[in-house]
Amino acid sequence: MNDLExxxxxxxGDEAAFNELVHRYKDKVYWTARRFLQDxxxxxxxxxxxxxxxxxxLKTFRSDSGVFTWLYRITVNTALNVLRKQRAREFLGIDELxxxxxxxxxxxDEQYERGEEQALVEEAIRRLPEKQRAVFVLRFYxxxxxxxxxxxxxxxxxxxxxxxxxxxxxxxxxxxxxxxS
Amino acid sequence: xxHDHIEQRLTDLVTGGLADGEKNEVQEHxxxxxxxxxxxxxxxxxxxxxxxxxxxxxxxGYFGTILPRLRxxxxxxxxxxSLLDFRWPHLAAPIGAAILVTGLLTAIPSANQGTRNLAxxxxxxxxxxxxxxxxxxxxxxxxxxxxxxxxxxxxxSGLDLSKGLLEVMLDExxxxxxxxxxxxxxxxxxxxxxxxxxxxxx
Numbered sequence: 215m216n217d218l219e220x221x222x223x224x225x226x227g228d229e230a231a232f233n234e235l236v237h238r239y240k241d242k243v244y245w246t247a248r249r250f251l252q253d254x255x256x257x258x259x260x261x262x263x264x265x266x267x268x269x270x271x272l273k274t275f276r277s278d279s280g281v282f283t284w285l286y287r288i289t290v291n292t293a294l295n296v297l298r299k300q301r302a303r304e305f306l307g308i309d310e311l312x313x314x315x316x317x318x319x320x321x322x323d324e325q326y327e328r329g330e331e332q333a334l335v336e337e338a339i340r341r342l343p344e345k346q347r348a349v350f351v352l353r354f355y356x357x358x359x360x361x362x363x364x365x366x367x368x369x370x371x372x373x374x375x376x377x378x379x380x381x382x383x384x385x386x387x388x389x390x391x392x393x394x395s
Numbered sequence: 396x397x398h399d400h401i402e403q404r405l406t407d408l409v410t411g412g413l414a415d416g417e418k419n420e421v422q423e424h425x426x427x428x429x430x431x432x433x434x435x436x437x438x439x440x441x442x443x444x445x446x447x448x449x450x451x452x453x454x455x456g457y458f459g460t461i462l463p464r465l466r467x468x469x470x471x472x473x474x475x476x477s478l479l480d481f482r483w484p485h486l487a488a489p490i491g492a493a494i495l496v497t498g499l500l501t502a503i504p505s506a507n508q509g510t511r512n513l514a515x516x517x518x519x520x521x522x523x524x525x526x527x528x529x530x531x532x533x534x535x536x537x538x539x540x541x542x543x544x545x546x547x548x549x550x551x552s553g554l555d556l557s558k559g560l561l562e563v564m565l566d567e568x569x570x571x572x573x574x575x576x577x578x579x580x581x582x583x584x585x586x587x588x589x590x591x592x593x594x595x596x597x
Contacts, residue, residue: 335448379403386441
């Protein structure tokens with residue numbers, strides 16, 4: 215059964231159809247969120263929120279775009295909101311008061327466990343502006359085409375190519391600055 | 396083809412984003428350009444480092460827990476399933492907005508945070524997210540910085556809390572980023588109230 219058939223069944227009241235959609239896309243949604251936020255717990259919350267939003271939105275979903283593209287858009291927007299909330303928290307000084315553990319990159323023992331290279335990449339990605347981060351994750355990790363990303367982020371292919379290029383360049387520069395040339 | 400033009404294409408070349416015709420064009424340039432070959436080698440090193448990051452660890456059995464937890468949030472009494480069929484009373488909108496605005500007012504940093512720009516920090520946030528930031532702060536900050544309860548109650552009962560009043564109290568630039576009773580739509584109010592369900596402020 216394809217995605218749209220599942221949506222139709224869900225709209226007619228079949229809850230199992232929604233479960234099947236979750237089963238199909240949970241891995242992709244998680245990894246997109248994880249690579250975007252570089253943190254398992256935050257990625258997990260994005261997964262939950264994204265599927266809750268999808269549950270609500272599917273009731274009136276129209277097949278203008280594929281379910282997959284639509285779900286990606288929800289995930290990216292939800293992850294973006296988490297990033298913006300982090301910014302607001304940092305501004306309000308909340309994290310300084312409470313984050314004994316903090317984001318993964320702040321914990322040297324975990325950095326060691328995860329390996330230097332991985333910690334290096336995570337930090338490089340964390341330093342990217344949000345749009346470049348989104349394009350980088352969808353293009354490099356999820357290996358989506360520029361056309362698919364353009365549909366998800368509602369932007370032009372030309373702009374995406376420039377964003378991806380600049381993201382790669384920044385990551386390369388950061389890696390070099392740590393490793394040495 | 397010049398260096399500037401080729402550099403973007405090198406990124407696409409190593410990540411598989413070029414069509415065959417474009418690949419040939421880039422390859423022709425590379426054959427005659429040591430500088431671009433050097434750039435390509437450097438880029439490939441970075442890609443090799445990035446490839447290693449594809450395999451982040453996930454807690455064992457994690458993916459099996461996603462659906463049960465999701466269903467719990469959907470199916471519980473007062474969960475999403477029941478909320479989808481519920482219509483909030485008309486007064487819920489101004490009450491919810493007043494709570495949100497009060498939260499924002501009391502969460503605005505004091506002078507020790509200098510000239511940092513609240514507007515920039517809150518730009519792009521949805522109403523529900525603003526509410527979350529505030530209520531998270533209520534739960535985790537020391538009591539000394541938590542807004543007095545009577546202030547919150549006062550604002551909730553003050554349904555005439557208007558944009559004009561807020562404009563007097565807030566910097567104009569900050570005001571542009573905030574949503575008031577007039578600006579919040581039904582869905583945003585619903586989000587805020589749903590989140591408030593689990594809070595104890597009221």
